[in-house]
Amino acid sequence: MDRRKPFSRVLIANRGEIAIRILRACRELGLETVAVVSEADKQSLAALMADRAVCIGPPPPIKSYLQIDTIIAAALGTGAQAIHPGYGFLAEQPELAEACERYDLVFIGPRPEQIRRMGDKIWARKMARDIGVPVIPGSEQIHGAEEAVKAAERLGYPLLIKAAGGGGGRGIKVAENASELKVFLAEAGAEAHAAFGDDRLYMEKFIGNARHIEVQIMGDQRGNLVHLFERDCSLQRRHQKMVEESPCPVLTPHLRQEICDAALAIARSIKYLSAGTIEFIWDQDRENFYFLEMNTRIQVEHPVTEFTTGLDLVREQIRIARGEDLSFRQDEIRAEGHAIECRINAESPAQGFFPCPGQIREWKAPDDPNLRVDTHCFSGYSIPPYYDSLLAKIISRGRNRLEAIETMEQGLAHFHVTGVDTTIPFYQGLLKNAAYRSGAVHTRWIEDFMISSKGD
Amino acid sequence: MNRITAKEVLEILNKVKQSRIEEITLEMGRFTFQARKSTPPKESPPAEIYPDPIAGPPTARLILAPRLGFFRQAVHPGDLPLVKLNQCVEEDTPVGFIQVLEKMDPVPAGIQGRIVRICVADGKMVEYREPLFLVEESREKR
Numbered sequence: 266m267d268r269r270k271p272f273s274r275v276l277i278a279n280r281g282e283i284a285i286r287i288l289r290a291c292r293e294l295g296l297e298t299v300a301v302v303s304e305a306d307k308q309s310l311a312a313l314m315a316d317r318a319v320c321i322g323p324p325p326p327i328k329s330y331l332q333i334d335t336i337i338a339a340a341l342g343t344g345a346q347a348i349h350p351g352y353g354f355l356a357e358q359p360e361l362a363e364a365c366e367r368y369d370l371v372f373i374g375p376r377p378e379q380i381r382r383m384g385d386k387i388w389a390r391k392m393a394r395d396i397g398v399p400v401i402p403g404s405e406q407i408h409g410a411e412e413a414v415k416a417a418e419r420l421g422y423p424l425l426i427k428a429a430g431g432g433g434g435r436g437i438k439v440a441e442n443a444s445e446l447k448v449f450l451a452e453a454g455a456e457a458h459a460a461f462g463d464d465r466l467y468m469e470k471f472i473g474n475a476r477h478i479e480v481q482i483m484g485d486q487r488g489n490l491v492h493l494f495e496r497d498c499s500l501q502r503r504h505q506k507m508v509e510e511s512p513c514p515v516l517t518p519h520l521r522q523e524i525c526d527a528a529l530a531i532a533r534s535i536k537y538l539s540a541g542t543i544e545f546i547w548d549q550d551r552e553n554f555y556f557l558e559m560n561t562r563i564q565v566e567h568p569v570t571e572f573t574t575g576l577d578l579v580r581e582q583i584r585i586a587r588g589e590d591l592s593f594r595q596d597e598i599r600a601e602g603h604a605i606e607c608r609i610n611a612e613s614p615a616q617g618f619f620p621c622p623g624q625i626r627e628w629k630a631p632d633d634p635n636l637r638v639d640t641h642c643f644s645g646y647s648i649p650p651y652y653d654s655l656l657a658k659i660i661s662r663g664r665n666r667l668e669a670i671e672t673m674e675q676g677l678a679h680f681h682v683t684g685v686d687t688t689i690p691f692y693q694g695l696l697k698n699a700a701y702r703s704g705a706v707h708t709r710w711i712e713d714f715m716i717s718s719k720g721d
Numbered sequence: 722m723n724r725i726t727a728k729e730v731l732e733i734l735n736k737v738k739q740s741r742i743e744e745i746t747l748e749m750g751r752f753t754f755q756a757r758k759s760t761p762p763k764e765s766p767p768a769e770i771y772p773d774p775i776a777g778p779p780t781a782r783l784i785l786a787p788r789l790g791f792f793r794q795a796v797h798p799g800d801l802p803l804v805k806l807n808q809c810v811e812e813d814t815p816v817g818f819i820q821v822l823e824k825m826d827p828v829p830a831g832i833q834g835r836i837v838r839i840c841v842a843d844g845k846m847v848e849y850r851e852p853l854f855l856v857e858e859s860r861e862k863r
Contacts, residue, residue, distance in 0.1 A: 304849070319846075319848050320851075321789050321848070321849055322789070322849045329849075334821045334824070335788065335789050338790050338822060339789055341846075342790075342791065342846030343846070622750075623750055
């Protein structure tokens, strides 16, 4: 269903830094904004900056930010004609996108069917394989222990047991041998059912020396689709990305082209609309890349791509949702220089990154033309304990990777936050590390780094 | 960092007990403390000609929207509203509905007393915990 109608008021169905990001893009386009907030966010920056803020429920997300009916009602009641879901929460719940269609609201994102399809990780793998994109050696749906053990003989250990309805690092168990496989399989189905409403499981070979490389894509209602190059998000802790950068330091131009073309092929096969990211695993030992999954939303780390390409992805999402064509062609997109993002959380690195919400006393972010800080925080802000601990994203750019690292170091040195613990000191240590600076990392590197730096 | 001791909690509890406060919620950082008084049954007072000098003026309490939606004073537009000004209500008296898409959620008064103000117009969107009615709570519990 094409929505070629313009809209003038957008409801932001999210909170925190991304709500501010969306709000800014709306303002720049001359659109009015409605922020939905839980009771805990009534004094948030988004509530203060939006043209209107409406309270949708008590603090727990399940009673507020995840309430589709309430959010739709809030849009209808405030005259908002479009809804931007941000990331997380309802961004990849096809039911919100469907409800928008039913109530004649514009969903700023892909079509419900695309969200649903790519949310089924078994389907997505099969689709990629069918169009000739390599996928991680693995299985389709596993129906029981016998089938699993047999597939494991073919694939070898360690193995990942994954939930079809998972994604984003959720619903994954690692089995080192057949007995672990049987035990985890028994648990994984029930856990997946509870978490995702879908107990289907599949398996993938565990790739030890891996990098996580993802490609940003964008499509409009006319079927124009482009890629905006890749991001390297290998530095993760428990499947949560900690540092993201572009370009990937180890990709050759030829490989970059191959991966971006593979991403486009996947996006084209479902005629993807709006912003999306296709994730790949790069096996550094075998020098192969494999499709991992597709995320049908704007991602946390989108500013990295905005810095290297000079393009505004959230603004583009809004324009596409209004029915406008992509404002750039593939041959007009250039990636220049290097950009790095660090996610600053209210967590104590010394205590295993335990979340420590509280009241920020002083908040002073660095100010530099080659730095960008996306945040919802300010001096005196009380961080509610009900949500994730992301305080800010700090993104640096440089003509090359070393410059980007040095600019980031300067930025972190001038980032003053008191009243709560933050992960700023952790990143300061990480950026000094020789292996990090050389670019020689892999997806388990951060965990090794954390163990070795405990001695400091 | 905000801290509260057990002694302080007891002090607060005692003060609440001695006051006319019915319910208190205290949030400090990650700590939440909630206490509600259950009023013991009172004997029915004699007919009031003069205000009761011991009990003091009546307590006014708000009926708040239990969720965001459109306030409906009756099931169908044009019907007589469920309640009117100065009407006495019991705790389980429905005072209106919150309409969310196709669903109509009835709103029980939650208070025994007399409606002294209607705070919201029929059909208006109300936010979570937005005031709907002001009720003068009756001092007599039946």
